[in-house]
Amino acid sequence: MTLWSLVILQAICVLEGKVFRSGIVNGNCCAREDYAHMVILRRNKRPICGGGIIDSNTILTAAHCLRDKSPNNYEIVAGGIQLSGIDGKPYRVKHIIRHTNITCPFTFDIAILKLESAIDIDNKTTAAIELNTETITPGTMCTVSGWGLTSANGTTLSKVLLHTNLRVISEPECEGYHRPDLIKPWHICTEAKDGTGACNGDSGGLLVCEGKAVGVASFVVPCGCGYPDAYANIAYKGYNEWIKANRYL
Numbered sequence: 001m002t003l004w005s006l007v008i009l010q011a012i013c014v015l016e017g018k019v020f021r022s023g024i025v026n027g028n029c030c031a032r033e034d035y036a037h038m039v040i041l042r043r044n045k046r047p048i049c050g051g052g053i054i055d056s057n058t059i060l061t062a063a064h065c066l067r068d069k070s071p072n073n074y075e076i077v078a079g080g081i082q083l084s085g086i087d088g089k090p091y092r093v094k095h096i097i098r099h100t101n102i103t104c105p106f107t108f109d110i111a112i113l114k115l116e117s118a119i120d121i122d123n124k125t126t127a128a129i130e131l132n133t134e135t136i137t138p139g140t141m142c143t144v145s146g147w148g149l150t151s152a153n154g155t156t157l158s159k160v161l162l163h164t165n166l167r168v169i170s171e172p173e174c175e176g177y178h179r180p181d182l183i184k185p186w187h188i189c190t191e192a193k194d195g196t197g198a199c200n201g202d203s204g205g206l207l208v209c210e211g212k213a214v215g216v217a218s219f220v221v222p223c224g225c226g227y228p229d230a231y232a233n234i235a236y237k238g239y240n241e242w243i244k245a246n247r248y249l
């Protein structure tokens with residue numbers, strides 16, 4: 001897939017001349033069982049984002065991955081590590097539920113996908129991940145995984161699922177790197193590390209700390225270039241309650 005088609009397929013948001021694109025730079029691959037919650041989100045059969053299994057019928061992803069309202073255009077692939085989906089199984093999307101407060105740039109960037117048929121959860125290739133509800137102490141080591149671009153100027157998605165370990169940083173520390181007023185309590189950030197981080201196409205994938213889903217990959221400016229990556233903070237009350245209210249619809 002070329003970067004251009006990625007840009008078209010993946011909703012992006014231009015702010016102050018900077019392109020906020022979501023998407024793992026310098027990642028390596030992984031024990032599948034540790035990432036059995038990860039799914040590929042496809043639109044019209046093309047991979048556009050990641051997502052996480054929260055129960056057999058429900059996927060958590062980023063709202064900016066779903067600008068197109070028609071569930072028929074989407075499917076997820078669960079159980080594989082190949083971007084091609086060859087080692088996984090596709091599931092059709094029945095309903096798209098986006099957080100109603102989404103605005104540019106990526107506030108309330110969280111969405112639920114209800115599937116037409118339940119994922120066969122074997123806890124080896126597929127697993128549901130528990131949602132974090134606690135405040136995460138800055139410095140906690142977490143992992144992010146995805147099939148996104150593998151370099152800031154890259155043009156192709158990773159053919160296999162990659163992961164990388166990053167520490168969570170405090171909100172003020174994160175704010176210090178970004179435009180004033182951009183980072184809010186509904187964000188959680190990982191450290192700014194040159195040459196490592198989430199990238200285009202990793203959007204919607206989950207930040208996992210101590211076995212729980214802590215964040216949904218939202219934006220990176222730019223990838224792996226020393227700015228902290230921002231995720232929707234699953235423990236934020238407005239998200240937690242929204243997920244509870246909508247996941248069984």
Ligand SMILES: *[C@@H]1O[C@H](CO)[C@@H](O)[C@H](O)[C@H]1NC(C)=O
Pocket residue numbers: 121122123
């Ligand atoms: C998978 O793990 C969950 C949670 O630990 C458990 O409830 C479920 O029975 C397991 N399913 C299988 C097929 O092992």
Ligand SMILES: *[C@@H]1O[C@H](CO)[C@@H](O)[C@H](O)[C@H]1NC(C)=O
Pocket residue numbers: 151152153
């Ligand atoms: C990416 O491209 C920009 C602009 O051309 C350049 O400044 C930057 O050094 C490049 N980054 C990498 C990792 O190649």
Ligand SMILES: *[C@@H]1O[C@H](CO)[C@@H](O)[C@H](O)[C@H]1NC(C)=O
Pocket residue numbers: 101238239242
């Ligand atoms: C959505 O935004 C409105 C207006 O800013 C606010 O009143 C409401 O609490 C927000 N909803 C959630 C779930 O945070």
